[in-house]
Amino acid sequence: MTPGFDFDQLRTFVAVAEAGSLSAAAPRVFLSQSSVSEQIRKLEARIGVTLFTRGKFGVSPTPAGERLLGHARQLLAQSERAWHDVRGFSLAGELRLAITDYFRPAEVARMLRHLGMAYPSLRIHVTILKSGEIEAGYDTGDFDIGLSMRVLGKALGREAVAGTRTLGRESLEWVASPDLVLAAGAPLPLLVLPDSCALHRFTTQWLDAHRVPYTIAHVASGVAGLQLALSAGLGVACLNASASGPSLARIETLMPGRRLPALPDAEFHLLPARRGEPEWVTHARDALAEQLTAR
Numbered sequence: 001m002t003p004g005f006d007f008d009q010l011r012t013f014v015a016v017a018e019a020g021s022l023s024a025a026a027p028r029v030f031l032s033q034s035s036v037s038e039q040i041r042k043l044e045a046r047i048g049v050t051l052f053t054r055g056k057f058g059v060s061p062t063p064a065g066e067r068l069l070g071h072a073r074q075l076l077a078q079s080e081r082a083w084h085d086v087r088g089f090s091l092a093g094e095l096r097l098a099i100t101d102y103f104r105p106a107e108v109a110r111m112l113r114h115l116g117m118a119y120p121s122l123r124i125h126v127t128i129l130k131s132g133e134i135e136a137g138y139d140t141g142d143f144d145i146g147l148s149m150r151v152l153g154k155a156l157g158r159e160a161v162a163g164t165r166t167l168g169r170e171s172l173e174w175v176a177s178p179d180l181v182l183a184a185g186a187p188l189p190l191l192v193l194p195d196s197c198a199l200h201r202f203t204t205q206w207l208d209a210h211r212v213p214y215t216i217a218h219v220a221s222g223v224a225g226l227q228l229a230l231s232a233g234l235g236v237a238c239l240n241a242s243a244s245g246p247s248l249a250r251i252e253t254l255m256p257g258r259r260l261p262a263l264p265d266a267e268f269h270l271l272p273a274r275r276g277e278p279e280w281v282t283h284a285r286d287a288l289a290e291q292l293t294a295r
Contacts, residue, residue: 007079009043010072012036013051017069018110020246021058027242028107030168058246077117080287092121093280096143098134099126101223102199103147103268104242115288122284128222130197138271144281145288146271149240151202152264164269165289170240172263177233178249188260189217189235191226199266203238210261240266 012029016036019025026033044051051065061069099108112124129137131148138146148164151172182189188207192200207214217235220226227245230237236251244250252260270289273282 005072005075006043006046007076009039009046010076012039013043013065014069014072014076014110016040016052016059017061017065019106020060024058024106024242024246027168027170028104073114073117077114080118080290092119093278094123094125095145095281095284097124097126098129098137098143098146100131100134100147100149100268101128101193102131102149102240102243102266105223105227106245107242119284119287132196132198135271138274141274144277145285147268148271149199149266149268151199151266164271167268167270167289169265169267170242171265172238172240173244173250174236174252174260174263175230175239175244175248176236176251177231177247180233180236188212188214190214191218191220191229191235191237192216193220193222193226199238206238206261206263212261236260238263 012025012031015025015028016022019028022036022040023033026036029036031039040051047068049064050062051068052059053062104111108126112126115122115124127143131150134143134146134148137143147167152169190203190207192203195201204214218229220229223239223243226237226239227243227248229235231245231247270285273285
């Protein structure tokens with residue numbers, strides 16, 4: 001066998017290493033969990049070493065996996081630089097990026113590191129905003145690139161911006177600490193972000209529509225705080241799959257005979273180019289989309 005790597009397998013390997021589990025990595029690379037497992041199996045078979053140790057709460061890289069992780073990141077970044085160099089453009093400038101807090105919270109730092117490695121002359125300023133604020137800021141030019149989330153089939157605030165580019169779809173899930181015990185007959189202890197958050201409004205409207213009694217048990221300022229409150233066993237939240245975290249459990253029943261209502265999916269979107277924007281910003285948006293939708 002000729003030595004070498006399949007870059008799709010490397011991309012999946014990096015996603016699993018950074019997510020900490022196959023299930024958490026799946027939405028990052030827009031594959032099913034079984035496809036992620038198959039790609040890792042093929043990569044391990046190709047190079048003849050075990051890359052992950054499996055545990056109760058996920059996976060962690062073996063010493064060989066740790067060594068490969070550094071190489072894989074460099075190879076993927078170099079591949080992207082070569083791709084864009086051959087196509088005749090480079091990315092240089094100060095890029096203002098607005099991202100919804102729900103977008104792959106564990107991956108944002110990796111994404112920025114990857115862009116920095118691929119485009120050393122690109123200076124990125126990131127602001128975490130609510131999706132409604134991002135879509136409103138699109139009109140006023142508050143940032144160069146916006147990434148927002150929408151719950152499918154639900155009108156929550158302003159109309160969607162025309163021409164958005166879909167990055168991927170994730171399921172919404174009811175999640176809680178595996179150790180959470182709900183008292184019989186008690187209202188659902190709901191954990192949310194402030195009521196200016198569209199997902200907060202959707203969640204309460206959804207529970208009201210399905211006649212599920214609830215009480216707001218905790219209001220977190222951001223997704224990281226919400227994850228901490230969930231891990232502490234303070235209650236239940238509605239989160240997209242990549243924001244739920246490996247330490248949380250997906251729940252469908254409150255107790256025997258009491259089910260939580262099924263949830264729709266959510267989609268993440270890149271807002272379209274604005275008329276007259278610099279060409280390098282358009283290229284940066286395309287490069288970001290290619291990275292985030294790479295399979």
